[in-house]
Amino acid sequence: MQIATWNVNSLTVRLPQVLAWLQANPVDALCLQELKLTDDKFPHAELAAAGYQAAAFGQKTYNGVAILSRHPLQDVVRNMPGFEDEQARVLAATVQAPSGPLRLINTYFVNGQAPGTDKFAYKLRWLAALHDYVAAELSAHPHLALLGDFNVAPEDRDSFDPEGLRGTIHHTPEERAHFAALLGLGMRDAFRMFEQPDKSFSWWDYRMLGFQKNRGLRIDHILVSPALQGAVQECHIDRAPRKNPQPSDHTPVVATLALG
């Protein structure tokens, strides 16, 4: 059982790359963020031809999340119940795998722009709501994974310049406290369950040769519930798609679970 997350920065532009990646990496489920398209434009047919059904939650221009799966998807929920939000950032679904049900919460965390801005305040409200939502989902679904673009570099080692960027967006104590609060629910960062190369990142700025210089951040994550942790066999960042022509600025994170 393999699950993955990828911020594609426009599914319209990146669909050929997603299809090529799925052919080379036939994961059981793939969570996508930043679709930047409405649901009527979602490419269900092309993905079905590749063996994937999809639950999509999009909007025009910004945001948008989808869960692709080789197995049936059930109990699809859009956004966080009780948290009013005009932005399409959260999509939950249960993957009915042969090994049993696996609840996935696909999230596109708020960027937050900079501390002190309205967007940052929105980010903190959103993070607080997510904590409560994950807590509720955990009690209902022991086998739970929280995947997505977290827009938080959890630790200094998750940033190419932790000193220079200290206190700036993705690096603030407030954001990191919210990430830690998710771990406080018993969730674990699958990537950090294993030894990993130094300077492992999942996003690089398009500008100033960010990728070539490995000036990146690790902000895309897969968190797994206590009942899943014993099943996690591997987790890695796949840098290959970042080398494509016309790449997304993010690249996929993949985890392998031994379920059943």
Place this chain on the structure above:
DNA sequence: ATGACGGTGTGGCACCGA
């Protein structure tokens, strides 16, 4: 300090991302 790159929109640049 600013912008650098890339995507979207109804555009001729502005806004947003991270």
